Amino acid sequence: MSDKQKYIVEMVIFLFIILGIFFLNIIKKDEDISLAERRKLEKMPDISIDKILSGKFSDDFENYSSDQFVFRDNLRKIKNIFHLNVLKQKDVNGYFIEDEVIYKIEYPLKEYSILNASNKMNQIKDKYLNDTNKIYYSIIPDKSYFLKDNKKTHLLLDYDKLITIMNENLKDFNYINLFETLEIEDYYKTDTHWKQENLLKVAEKLSKEMNFYIDNNYEIKSAGDFLGVYYSQLGILGIKDELKYVVNDSIKNSVVYNVEKDKEGSVYNKEELTSLDKYNFFLSGPTPLLKITNNISDNQKKLIVFRDSFGSSLIPLLISGYKEIYVVDTRYISINLLGNYIDFNNSDVLFIYSTLLINQSSGLK
Numbered sequence: 001m002s003d004k005q006k007y008i009v010e011m012v013i014f015l016f017i018i019l020g021i022f023f024l025n026i027i028k029k030d031e032d033i034s035l036a037e038r039r040k041l042e043k044m045p046d047i048s049i050d051k052i053l054s055g056k057f058s059d060d061f062e063n064y065s066s067d068q069f070v071f072r073d074n075l076r077k078i079k080n081i082f083h084l085n086v087l088k089q090k091d092v093n094g095y096f097i098e099d100e101v102i103y104k105i106e107y108p109l110k111e112y113s114i115l116n117a118s119n120k121m122n123q124i125k126d127k128y129l130n131d132t133n134k135i136y137y138s139i140i141p142d143k144s145y146f147l148k149d150n151k152k153t154h155l156l157l158d159y160d161k162l163i164t165i166m167n168e169n170l171k172d173f174n175y176i177n178l179f180e181t182l183e184i185e186d187y188y189k190t191d192t193h194w195k196q197e198n199l200l201k202v203a204e205k206l207s208k209e210m211n212f213y214i215d216n217n218y219e220i221k222s223a224g225d226f227l228g229v230y231y232s233q234l235g236i237l238g239i240k241d242e243l244k245y246v247v248n249d250s251i252k253n254s255v256v257y258n259v260e261k262d263k264e265g266s267v268y269n270k271e272e273l274t275s276l277d278k279y280n281f282f283l284s285g286p287t288p289l290l291k292i293t294n295n296i297s298d299n300q301k302k303l304i305v306f307r308d309s310f311g312s313s314l315i316p317l318l319i320s321g322y323k324e325i326y327v328v329d330t331r332y333i334s335i336n337l338l339g340n341y342i343d344f345n346n347s348d349v350l351f352i353y354s355t356l357l358i359n360q361s362s363g364l365k
Contacts (some may be wrong), residue, residue: 095233098152100228101189102239103143104305107155110359114162119171120216121351125172128255128344136210137351138176139163139358140310146184162355173351176209178202188241191228192356193279196313197244197317203317210348212301214322218248223270226278243278245313250320252295259341260290260332267292267316274284282312288333289326289341302347306330308357322348331363 078213094105121137129135159179160307167175186198207214226243235281251267258265265284272280283290286309299321304326305315315327326342357364 024043025027031264037259059238060124066081090154092234095230096237097239098147098232100239101143101184102234102236103147103154103189104192104230104233105154106142106144106157106356106359109157109161111165113220113359114165114360115169117353117358118166118365120335120364121170121173121306121328122360124330128302128339128342129349130345131159132346133344134205134210135173135349135351136176137166137170137173137353138178138196138206139166140352140354141179141182142355143184143187145179145355157355157359158239161318163356166358176206178205181205188226188228189239190226190231190241191279192230193228193310194312195244196243196246196282198245198316199314202314203345206318207321209313210350212303212348213299213320215248215250215320220244223273223281228279243273243283244279246317248320248343249296250294251316253285254281254292254319255295257291257293258284258287259291260287272358279309279312283315283327285309285312286332287327287329289338291328292319292325294319294323294325299323302326302343304344304347305351306349306353307350308353310354311352312313314352332365334365 002103005139067234091105096103096105122292125135139302141159142157144154148156148159149152149188163179181202182194187194200216200218205212206212221244223243223245226241228241231239245268255268256265256267257263267283268281269284270281272278272285277285279285292315299322301322303318303322305311305318306328307315307329308329309329311329326344328338
């Protein structure tokens with residue numbers, strides 16, 4: 001075969017690939033959501049003269065074609081693998097992998113944010129709490145904390161300084177240290193959060209410090225495979241998790257009232273297993289205010305928990321110790337409204353926030 005014939009064959013193959021991809025994109029049915037990226041995908045934009053002249057149609061169509069491009073998820077994976085394994089970049093957009101665990105860089109330490117978080121906690125104490133309350137707080141380390149002794153460390157927070165600043169500004173709070181209770185195996189490989197089935201030791205630590213009962217007669221069940229928020233950013237093949245959950249009599253016999261929706265439900269919301277974020281299976285995910293009633297409790301103890309998303313999977317393990325638990329997320333409800341729904345007197349009060357929220361606390365109301 002002559003050089004000219006080889007050139008013609010190569011051109012034909014190239015054109016065939018281009019035209020093949022073009023026609024595949026035409027006949028491919030548009031997807032509504034990307035499970036890998038956990039978001040809704042762009043739809044074909046409406047066409048109008050005004051949009052064409054203003055350039056908006058062109059911008060919208062570019063976003064649409066990018067979202068709906070055939071083999072898009074596979075191309076994303078290949079790109080990230082190339083950057084991490086071939087170019088040997090330390091991270092891709094702040095995400096990196098160590099020992100088949102996906103991490104996200106959280107840096108630098110933002111002292112103003114730590115002060116803001118502690119000030120918000122003090123505002124709640126000053127407004128609602130009194131001598132009838134026992135007040136506790138804990139900090140949940142993000143996964144990067146467990147890289148502190150790694151020789152290949154990326155940029156890490158100064159966790160000791162974070163704890164020191166919090167302790168200095170929360171004089172009337174009893175600090176419960178969870179850092180040495182946890183290890184990297186207690187966290188999902190593909191997500192920011194911790195595994196509920198590994199949190200029984202955390203619940204026991206809290207129960208000893210706060211003096212409440214923990215039911216150790218439980219069963220661990222599986223809700224299937226789980227690909228978390230970090231996976232959606234990298235999409236690396238071969239790394240996945242399993243979503244497991246803990247069941248005991250107290251959890252089975254509790255009712256969860258969602259104040260915002262004026263609706264009762266269960267501790268675990270199975271409808272969320274088909275949502276963009278399966279972690280919302282625990283207490284239905286981000287919610288301003290919940291009231292959990294333990295219908296088989298033989299005491300009248302009440303707990304009020306101020307939490308972020310990490311609390312969703314932990315709080316079910318505390319239900320056996322209380323008759324009522326109020327679950328508050330002040331990212332979604334003003335602290336000035338809490339008195340309309342909660343009687344704070346004679347309650348245990350626990351503030352439990354992750355280092356991720358404390359270092360990014362501007363969302364607290």
